[in-house]
Amino acid sequence: MIPQNIISVIPNFKKYVIIFAFLRYTIVTKLNISSKLYKVVTLMVILLLLAGTSHAAVNFTVPESVLQGEPFVVKIFTDELIENPAIHWLGKTAHLTNKQKNGKIAVILATDALQKSGKQKIAFTFRLAGKNFEFQKFIMVKEKHYPRESLRVNPSKVNFSSRIKKRLAKEKEIYAKIVCNSTQGGNLALPLARPCRGQVSSAYGNIRIFNGKPFGFHGGTDFRAATGTKIKSVAAGRVCLVSHFYLPGGIIIIDHGAGLFSSYCHLSKKLVKVGDLVKRGQVIALSGASGRVTGPHLHFEMSWCGVKFNATSLLEK
Numbered sequence: 001m002i003p004q005n006i007i008s009v010i011p012n013f014k015k016y017v018i019i020f021a022f023l024r025y026t027i028v029t030k031l032n033i034s035s036k037l038y039k040v041v042t043l044m045v046i047l048l049l050l051a052g053t054s055h056a057a058v059n060f061t062v063p064e065s066v067l068q069g070e071p072f073v074v075k076i077f078t079d080e081l082i083e084n085p086a087i088h089w090l091g092k093t094a095h096l097t098n099k100q101k102n103g104k105i106a107v108i109l110a111t112d113a114l115q116k117s118g119k120q121k122i123a124f125t126f127r128l129a130g131k132n133f134e135f136q137k138f139i140m141v142k143e144k145h146y147p148r149e150s151l152r153v154n155p156s157k158v159n160f161s162s163r164i165k166k167r168l169a170k171e172k173e174i175y176a177k178i179v180c181n182s183t184q185g186g187n188l189a190l191p192l193a194r195p196c197r198g199q200v201s202s203a204y205g206n207i208r209i210f211n212g213k214p215f216g217f218h219g220g221t222d223f224r225a226a227t228g229t230k231i232k233s234v235a236a237g238r239v240c241l242v243s244h245f246y247l248p249g250g251i252i253i254i255d256h257g258a259g260l261f262s263s264y265c266h267l268s269k270k271l272v273k274v275g276d277l278v279k280r281g282q283v284i285a286l287s288g289a290s291g292r293v294t295g296p297h298l299h300f301e302m303s304w305c306g307v308k309f310n311a312t313s314l315l316e317k
């Protein structure tokens with residue numbers, strides 16, 4: 001049996017059927033040659049064709065197990081020109097750079113802190129020589145403990161009026177529309193640049209209690225940063241949101257391709273606009289204390305197809 005990662009590529013069968021029909025017509029009818037000779041010629045052509053059948057190697061490797069809330073890398077190898085490569089994980093799809101030959105694609109994926117533990121299917125799909133392929137593997141998601149964290153903020157950032165609730169719903173919708181739309185990508189340069197200098201003041205994944213009320217988990221990492229600290233893009237990408245949201249305050253989102261987005265919140269000044277292409281380490285904003293904060297800091301967040309994960313292990317030390 002041919003293993004899953006080796007694909008037989010017999011190109012364009014229809015074309016050969018037409019050639020056979022033509023050969024038979026010419027040899028048997030026009031040239032008046034015996035059907036025995038025709039059979040010999042046909043057999044020779046079939047043998048030649050089979051010898052010309054190529055085997056393409058396409059493979060993808062995944063870790064056996066991953067931790068709740070942590071990123072991981074999936075690697076794809078191909079010695080053929082593949083089209084529409086995509087990774088499917090947790091019901092979401094990330095699109096990869098369209099065509100690769102003798103190529104390697106490394107893709108960052110993740111789960112969030114609330115992901116159920118257990119076995120999850122991951123699939124890799126692509127088109128090759130006019131056919132669709134799907135490879136499947138399984139990854140074990142293992143539990144990771146996240147501590148609880150109690151915080152005191154302005155009551156207006158916890159008890160919302162119906163007007164604010166509407167605004168929050170609208171902002172949530174804008175955010176989801178942006179980060180759930182994967183553009184093509186892959187092979188992001190690692191490690192990522194640090195978004196700013198300064199110690200981590202609140203880690204990703206903490207279960208958050210604001211003024212005694214639970215508010216889910218902390219979707220990003222907080223860095224201590226006095227107002228006016230330079231904030232850098234962690235990787236090359238395209239700016240897809242520059243706005244002011246109720247809870248995140250001044251916010252910038254950058255698309256890094258293949259479903260990966262980075263967000264920078266509580267900003268005092270934004271130095272880029274939507275559509276700008278930014279480089280890894282480029283200053284994009286100044287930090288501040290806008291939105292729901294206990295003091296000035298940078299809330300830095302990364303997501304894969306909307307799944308918020310802990311990006312600190314990907315940052316340069």
Ligand SMILES: [Zn+2]
Nearest residue numbers: 220221222299
């Ligand atoms: Zn935060």
